[in-house]
Amino acid sequence: MDAEIFYVLVGAVVVAAIARWRGWPAPLLVTVVALAVSFLPFVPELRADGHLLLNLVLPPLLYSAALDVSFVGFRRSLPQIRRLGIWLVLITAIAVGLIAWWIFPDLGLPGALLLGAIVSPPDAVSAAAIGRKLGLPRRIMTVLSGESLINDATSLTLYRVFAAILAGATVSVWGGIWQFVVAVAVGVGIGLVFGVALHQLRMRISDPVVIGTFGLLAPFGAYAIAEHLNGSGVLAVVAMGLYVGFNAPRTDYTTRQQEKPIWLSADFLLESFVFAYIGLQLPRVVSDLGAESIGEILLLSGAVLVVVLIVRPLFIFPANAWANFQDRRRLARWDRGVESGEFQKRQKQSRRWGQYTPDELRTQIVRERMAGLQLTWKDNAVISWAGMRGVVTLATALAAADLATLDERASHAIVVVAFIVTVGTLLLQGLTLPMLIRRLGIASDVDHAEDEKALAAVKERSRTAGKAFLAEKRVEWERKYGEVDLSIFDAFAKRMTRVEKDTDEAQEVEDSVAKPSYDDLVALSKGWLQVRREILLEERDKGNLDEEVMRELIAAMDAEELAMDTRGATRPGERA
Template identity: 55%
Template sequence: MDVDLIFVMAGAVAVAGIARWRGWPAPLVVTGVALLVSFLPFVPNIDIDGELLLTATLPPLLYSAALDASFTSFKQALPHVRRLGIGLVAVNAAVIGFIAYHLMPEIGVAGALLLGAIVGPPDAVSAAAIGRKLGLPRRVMTVLSGESLINDATSLTIVRVFAAVAAGATVTVWQGLWEFVLAVGVGVIIGILPGMLLHQLRTRLDDPTVTGTLSLLMPFGVYILAEHLHGSGVLAVVAMGFYVGYHSPRTSYSQRQHDKPLWHSVDFILESFVFAYVGLQLPSVIRTVTSARGSDTLVLAGVVLLAVIVIRPIFVFGSYEWGQFWQKVKLRRWKHAVEAYQIDPTSRAARPVVIKKRRNARLPVAPTKQAIKRRVLEPTLSWQERLVVSWSGMRGVVTLALAVALPDLTEHAMPGGHVADLVAVAYIVTVGTLLLQGLTLPLLIRGLKVTSSADIASDNREIARMRTAAGEAGIEYLREQQQSWVEKYGVESVDAFNRFSRGLLRIEKGSDQGERDLDSVTQKIAVGGIGRITYDDLHELSRGWLAVRRRVAFEQCRAGNLSEEVMREVFAAIDAEELVLDTKGSLRKE
């Protein structure tokens, strides 16, 4: 069995690698190839413990997604994310449960709602890959990725409640709500505390191999601990990932460069394996249920597939209009509070904008339009962007993992082998959404011309402002360093220092002359032509210059003048420069 799993994983990675190389949707290709391979007579039937698969795949995938997510953008898009991540999952569970119970009443109310919760959460992996390739606007990508982080916790909580009911336990509505509140509270706390510990280790240990290994192991420990304490393991892992990712600029550049390829590889392996496993299992699952109940399960799967596709756009457009309505109500309430001066503008009645007061003044100052936009208005989505979000409902790893774990979650207590029906429906819905939506989503994005051109223009403006601020801070830093060089090496060092400084400034502006300036000074030092100045002095000067640029980018981001996504791109470029600097230094020492 162990050897079979290794072969499946190796084959899945190979097929996914070819798909990525050719620009094809890897999840769909892997599932299709595995489906074809399953009909070969020498391919064995592979069974994996459901809870094991759930525990082995969810924590690292969720942690990796949270690491890459922008906490600031997530917070701004929270109204959209909350509606889709909680509201849509609940609506899916209720509507699909209603449909499933009336089509197949023998599965029971709990089983029907259980099915609705399993197929409820879409997976942003496929949609995000397509969106990045085609250049979807950042606000759309934030909504999709944020939804996928929240809806997993909602779905898993609902699944556990109705799985307990299906297994024979008695659960009231209030107990179910308490279960959800407990899952959220315990999950977030359990996630934040280890996240703080991991961040401290990452900043204090100068060993990316050790901290990277701890990062691989801790999501599993956090997930298991939170589930043991009746919290949401999903939210615990997401909270830890958000905390560590948000504070990653405070770690060393080698740590950041080590993290990115590590987690991309983990995601690639796990996602490829899960989709391959589904393709291999799907024929045997369908044969089992059709031999027992004929085509009833296939009819149910077809209706549920149609339902999940139709429900999403109705909910996306309807909930968006509802959110816009309440936003207008809040704006009117805020304006009335400010104009009437009868309500404390910092109270709940005057929300959602906190009004700052002038020093030594009684009356509040009305905030600027930008402040209102940032603190009141949720990100607007055009009807084209809402349509793209509506069609990005492909089911994926979470639905599959929950389906595989279903026999263990229900303690094999559902009567008449109906667990196999639910598993078959979940498989068919996942493959169906990948086929129908995954293949047509790129055509929809291109047809509607939903692009990130506005994001690119905004990013360029932010980078230009940041470079101006970094240049000013860098010049101040170089002036301070010039004075210390004169004190240490004498006036004869000024010419070399100025030439080297001009090289740093020119590199920042993208000029090739900068590298030539640095090389000329370095070569003179190598032959002993500039007094007591050493290469280590130039190395430290360059490191300080990079540290100033990082500090300015970090401060600009925290001040709201630079988006977190752009800050990470700036940090990646500076990290690459520091890697080149350290590589040159190590070669010279050799």
Template identity: 55%
Template sequence: MSVDLIFVVAGAVAVAALARWRGWPAPLVVTAVALAASFLPFVPNLEIDGELLLTATLPPLLYSAALNASFTSFKQAMPHVRRLGVGLVALTTVVVGLVAWLMLPDIGFAAALLLGAIVGPPDAVSAAAIGRKLGLPRRVMTVLSGESLINDATSLTLVRVFAAVAAGATVTVWQGLWEFVLAVVVGVGAGLVFGFVLHAIRLWLDDPTVSSTLGLLMPFGAYILAEHLHGSGVLAVVAMGFYVGYNAPRTSYAQRQHDKPLWRSVDFILESFVFAYVGLQFPDVWRTVTEHNGSGVLVVALVVFALVVLMRPAFVFASYAWGQFWQRLRLRRWKHSVEAHQKDPTSRRARPVASARARRASMSVQPTTQAIQQRVLEPVLSVRERIVISWSGMRGVVTLALAVALPELTDHSIGDGHVETLIAVAYIVTVGTLLVQGLTLPVLIRGLGVTSKDQTARDNREVARLRRLSNEAGIEYLRVKQERWVAAHGEIGREAFNRFSRGLLKVEQGATSGENDLDKVQEDAAAGRMKQVSYDELQALSRGWLSVRRKVALEQSRVGNISEEVMRDLFDAMDAEELALDTR
């Protein structure tokens, strides 16, 4: 088993590497190659327990996605994400369950609903890979990734409830709702505790290798503990990832630079294996279809496939229209609150606005009107963007792992070949959505012309505004430092300071000559050609300059004047500058 696993992982990574080199969507290519390879006699047939598969792959994949996601963008897109991640999964469970029960009444209504819960959650890995390559707008990517972060929790909770019913337990509607609430509260709580501990370790421990290794292990701990406490392990890992990622700007630059390539490698290996595993299961599923009323199973699978594909666009457009209606009501209420505050700040209707303004008044940077409105309005999605989201409903590892784990989940209470039938239906839906939707999604995106050109222009404006603000803050920092340098080093210090400051300003503006100026001054200081001015003092000045610029970027992001993604890009650039300081 271990040798077969290594063989499959190595082959999947090789195929994925080739696909990335050729610019093809790696998850789909790996699945297609694995499907074809599954017929070869020397290719191993992997049999992995569904619970083990979920526990081994979900925590790192979800944690990495949450770690690199923008919490601010996620919070703004929460209405979209909540409707798709909770509402659509629940609706899919009910509709698919009813249809499957009508077509296969012998399996029982609970088992039919269990099938609906299993095929309910889409997997955004393949959609995200295609979207990043083709430059989908950030708001679309946020909706897709945010949906994938919470829909697994919804599905797993529903599976847990319906599996108990299928096993013979009596579960009322209120018990099911309590199960969901408990999963959310315990899962999020456990994740925040683990995230707080890991962030504290990252701040205290000046060893990126050790802290990153702990970051690899702790998502598994959060997932297992939350599940043991009857919470959602998925939400625990997501909450942990959001907490650590949101506070990553407060850690050292070395920690941030260490994390990024590490998690990219982990994602690459796990995603390659997962999609290879999906393809390699085809012979077993085909054998099940032929042994258990093959034509009937295929008909049910095709009907369920059609349901999950067609329900998504109908739900996306209908729920978006409903959300826009409520959004207009919220905006009207916000405007009335602002008007009430302007007329009488002490009135009850103005209290929410007044308290919010009081909190913002304590900040060093005031948010713009646009940033305030972004807290009230959910991101607007065009018709073309909604079409892309509607067609990005590919199923993945969660659906397959839950299907494989059906016997254990139901305590083997579903007999007479019905378990094999449900597994086959879930598998056909997974592979069908991956190949049909996944292969046509790039064509759809290109045909509709959904790009991020407008977003790039906005990002450039935000960067220009932030450069102006950070330049002002940096000049003030240098002015204060200059007075101290002149007092300590006299005119020699003034000359060195002015030369070094000009280099810093050039670097901040993106001029390549700035690095040469900095190198020349530091070489003179290190060689002793600048009396009383030491190399360490120049290094400290550079680090202080970077600290001021980081502080401005972080403040602007926290109050909503720039996006968190832009802030992270700027931090990457400043981290590279600090790395150059350490290696110059």
């Protein structure tokens, strides 16, 4: 079995690598190739425990996704994320469950609702990859990414409720709601505890290997403990990932540079394996159904696929229209003076708000409170069609197949339906989404314009803070080395933003009779970088700079610092 799993891993990675190279949807190609390979006579049957697979795959994938999500954007877009991640999943599960129960009565209503919970959560991995490639605006990317983090928790909570009903437990509507509330509270609490602990380790330990190892283990620990305490393991991992990702710029740059490729490789490996495993399993599951059931299962699969495709836009457009209506009513109340005192309150409490006139302040409040609601019909059309199912649906279906309370025919039906819905959405939506995006003409031009404006303000603040930093350091050098070395300081300070000149300047200093050393000059450069990082963090926290832009700028600064450390390690007399 160990050799067989290794062969599956290697084969899946090779096929996925070819797909990435050619620009094809990797999950779809891996599944199709695995399905074709499964018909070869010499390919052995591969079995794995569904719950074990779910527990091994879900925590790292969710944690990796949460690390990359902008917490500021997530908070601003929370109204849509909450609607899509909770209410849409619930409505989809109920709609699918009722249709499945009508077409395939052998499932029973709890089993049909269990199937609905399994196929209800979309996976944003494919949609996000397409969106990044075609330049979707960040407002859409944030909603899709945030939805994929929340909807898994809702889906798995519903899965747990319906599985308990299948096992004979009595669960009322209020009991289900209470179970969801407990799952959210316990899951988020455990996740924040793990997030704070991991962040403190990252701040205090400079060894990126040790920190990377803890980072790999932490998602599994948070998930397992939260589930053991009847909480949501998904929300525990998501909360931890959001906290660690938000505070990542405050840690050592070596930690950031090492963890990124680690998680990209882990995601690539796990997703490739799950899709390959499902492709290898499908022929056995279909054969176990028997010829008499194949037609009924195909009808059920087609109906469920149609339902998940239709329910999403039917929910998104009315829900967005209702939210915008409520916001217009709220603005009307503000205009009538119901909340007019908030302007003065803001101006008194915040220097940032004090610089605006009442009309300007009203615009800022509207932008702050409603930023997540400003989606056009084109944005909603893209979000409506970005409902591809993925790893979570497949892994949960495999876990459901192992439930002792489901008969063999029902469990096989669930796996087949989950497989067809996943592949169907990847084919229908995944292959046509790029065409839809191009046809609607949605691009991130607005993001670029806003970024340029924000960056101009950040650069101005950086100049001011940099001058203050250099003035302070100049006084320190004057006390430490005397007037004779200030010309060296001034010459080096002019080149502060041109790191490639540091080595030559430092060598001149070291060869002269002056006291400042190469380490002094490197420390000056690193201090300059730290000042710039702090400015970026402040602007991010105030909401003036998008987090994605901030991360790109900090990544460039990390590269500068790595270059300085690399040159220092290779200088004569400093080699190991």
